[in-house]
Structures are given as structure tokens and as C-alpha cells.
């Protein structure tokens with residue numbers, strides 16, 4: 340009876356092992372889909388208005404098996420052509436991501452073998468591979484060889500790990516939170532404020548250090564504020580600087596901030612999620628001076644290393660500090676303790692079982708070698724500078740000369756229309772047009788359009804197209820007003 344039941348269940352359960360024929364069919368169909376997409380990626384609209392995802396809603400998960408072709412069609416209509424086309428070189432808004440093809444193959448290989456990268460014991464090779472990448476990142480930013488890191492899902496979680504480590508290393512227990520002080524600028528990425536809340540530091544004093552005309556933290560003001568807080572018997576324990584802000588790409592004075600952090604024994608975190616990769620460009624290196632003095636640095640390989648979404652990195656000098664927050668041993672893990680000289684990812688982040696994300700980073704870097712990465716990053720900087728010159732020829736006002744590959748600009752119309760309204764409309768018209776995608780920011784009540792160049796598919800022809808689209812839409816709007 341029991342054996343019969345088992346056999347009955349087994350018959351159906353075995354359907355979960357794809358047959359060789361199924362695997363071939365599915366592989367071919369997916370490859371065809373990918374080839375077709377990549378062939379057309381820059382011709383597709385850079386933004387698709389929401390189509391309601393009707394297909395998805397009409398075909399929920401059910402008892403019925405569906406065919407790959409049918410499902411790929413659902414994905415194409417409802418996912419791939421809906422919203423921002425983030426793989427396109429025409430994506431010049433926010434911080435564009437990447438989508439290097441070998442990222443997908445790395446994911447495939449990680450998933451096919453279901454490799455376990457959380458613990459050294461489970462897969463020494465996977466852990467070594469990830470740690471090797473992390474040590475390489477540490478070396479890039481000038482951290483000592485004793486430094487370590489963790490590959491996260493993105494910059495937000497990387498910042499969160501840093502902030503929880505800072506909290507625990509500086510002994511900010513719940514009783515002390517209301518006396519503790521954190522310093523940042525209003526230009527930090529909002530995930531920093533979120534991380535502060537998640538870390539239970541919402542009741543800490545958050546000091547927004549004034550910024551200078553370049554949108555960089557004013558280090559002298561920081562020093563004054565920390566001194567005043569000390570005097571008031573508060574506990575300054577954390578300063579967060581940005582190496583490449585999201586709004587304008589500005590770098591805070593990293594070295595000067597390091598002096599202050601050191602003097603007052605504060606944890607020094609640098610968010611280099613956007614800017615960090617540019618250390619690969621020789622001529623940019625000096626901009627990052629002082630980064631090596633941080634306690635922790637966030638990088639985001641799914642930005643400046645052009646990977647597909649899902650890979651960030653947190654690097655830290657003092658591994659023990661991160662252990663304070665994340666190291667834990669459970670009885671059922673007793674077989675997994677190891678005497679290895681490698682750190683396990685599970686001891687350095689909240690994750691236990693995790694995606695083996697190292698492979699999606701390792702494979703593209705190894706397949707292409709570093710040379711094209713350096714060239715692409717340099718190209719992005721040069722393209723931004725080119726745009727900076729050319730947009731002024733179209734009568735635009737510009738923000739400061741770009742440090743990296745993000746800049747801001749706005750048109751002051753001659754037709755009497757309010758400049759903020761005009762530029763907002765302009766961005767909307769460009770989005771609807773779909774040839775390029777731009778985003779905007781507001782600084783001190785002034786609406787600015789942003790250009791963010793970071794897709795590996797963005798080249799000179801893209802920027803020329805962008806300029807042409809802008810010119811065309813400005814003419815239309817000027818006539819309207």
C-alpha cells in the first residue's frame with residue numbers, strides 16, 4: 340500500500356527532471372529569445388508605457404503545464420516590453436545598469452549545478468572564487484590584504500551591512516541610540532536613510548552636513564558639527580560619504596572626511612555604488628584619494644562593471660566588526676564549521692543560502708579581460724564631457740563640470756513658460772518619444788534634467804541621437820508656449 344503510493348507519486352514527481360529533449364528545446368527557445376532581444380535592443384523603445392500585464396494575470400501558476408514558447412511570449416509582451424528598457428544603450432536616466440551577456444551564462448552555470456556559495460564547507464571553490472573577486476575589489480580601492488567583503492544583491496544591502504557593522508562595532512546598543520549621531524549629506528542615496536531605519540537607528544541624531552557649490556560634503560562644517568555634538572555629550576559614531584552621488588555624480592572630499600572620522604574615532608563608510616568602478620580608469624584614480632582610509636566601502640558591480648542586476652559588494656577593513664553582527668552558529672550547522680583560512684559569506688551578511696553570484700561577475704571579467712572594462716568606463720566619462728559641451732550649444736544651462744559620467748542641465752525657455760514646468764514636460768515628451776530615456780532631479784527647488792552614462796551599450800552615436808531628440812522636443816515645446 341505504502342509502496343504503491345510512493346510509486347504513484349514518484350511517477351509524477353519525476354516530471355521535475357527535464358528530459359534531454361526538453362532541455363534542448365528549452366535551451367534553443369531561450370537562446371533564440373535572447374538573440375532576438377539583443378539584436379534589437381537599441382531599436383526597441385527605451386520606455387514602454389505600462390500595458391497592465393494582462394497576459395500574466397490571465398495565466399497564473401496552475402496545475403497545467405505550459406510550453407516554453409507560450410511562456411516566452413508572455414515574458415516578451417508583459418515584462419520585456421513594459422517600463423524602462425534597462426539593457427538598452429539609450430537608457431541614460433537614473434544610474435543605468437548593464438546586462439553583459441556572460442552575466443546570464445554565469446547565472447545559468449550557478450543554477451544548473453545549484454552551487455552553494457554560503458559556506459566554505461559546502462563548496463570551497465565557490466567561496467574561494469567569490470573571495471578572490473572581493474579581494475580584487477579591495478585591492479582596487481587600496482584596502483589592505485587583511486580586508487574582506489561580501490557580494491550582496493545590490494548597493495542597498497551593502498550599505499545596510501555596513502551600517503549594522505558600524506552600529507555594533509561602536510557599541511550603539513538600543514539604550515544609546517538616542518545619544519548617537521550619524522553624519523551624511525542630503526545627497527546620499529536614500530537607501531542609506533532606509534538602512535539607518537532598518538538598523539534600529541531611526542532615533543539617532545541624523546546630521547545633514549551642508550554641501551558646497553559642487554554638491555560635495557563641506558568637511559569643515561562636518562568637523563564643526565562633530566565637535567559641537569561631542570561637547571553636547573552626544574556620541575558621534577558614523578559618517579557616510581559618497582564617491583559619486585546619484586543626483587550629480589559628485590565625490591565628497593574623501594580624504595578630509597577620513598581625517599575627521601579618524602580624529603573622532605567614527606566609523607567611516609563610503610558609498611561608491613555608482614562611482615567605485617571608475618577606479619579602474621587610471622586618470623580618475625586621484626579623485627578617489629582617501630577611499631582607502633574608510634572602514635567600509637560599497638561597490639555595485641551591476642552598475643559600473645555592467646553586470647545584469649543582482650550584484651553589489653560591501654568591502655570592509657575590519658572583518659571582526661562584521662562578525663559581531665553576522666556571525667552565528669547553530670547546532671544543526673555543526674558539520675559545517677571549518678578550519679579554513681577563507682571567510683564564508685554566511686558569516687558576513689544576513690544570508691545563509693544564497694545565489695552563487697560570484698560566477699556572474701567572474702565569468703564576464705575573465706572572458707573579456709579588464710581592458711574593455713577600463714576603456715568602456717573611460718568612454719562613459721568622455722561621452723558625458725562631450726554632452727556637457729554640446730548641450731550648451733543648444734542653449735541649455737548646465738550644472739558643474741561632471742566628475743564622472745552624470746551631469747545635470749536645464750533649459751530656460753524664451754516663451755515665458757516656467758523653467759521647472761518646461762523641463763519637466765521636456766523629460767515627459769522624451770520618455771513618450773522612446774528613442775532615449777532621461778531622468779531628472781530637483782535641487783533646492785530647481786528642476787534639473789540628468790544625463791547618466793553608464794550602459795556598456797551607450798556610445799557616441801547614442802549621445803548624438805540624444806542631443807538631436809532634445810533639440811527636436813525643445814523646438815516643439817517652445818512653439819507650444
Ligand SMILES: *Cc1c(COP(=O)(O)O)cnc(C)c1O
Pocket residue numbers: 434492493494495496528530581583584585610611612613639651
Ligand atoms: C544605486 C545606488 C545605490 C543603491 O544600490 P542598489 O544596487 O540599487 O540597491 C546606493 N548608493 C548609490 C550611490 C547608488 O548609485
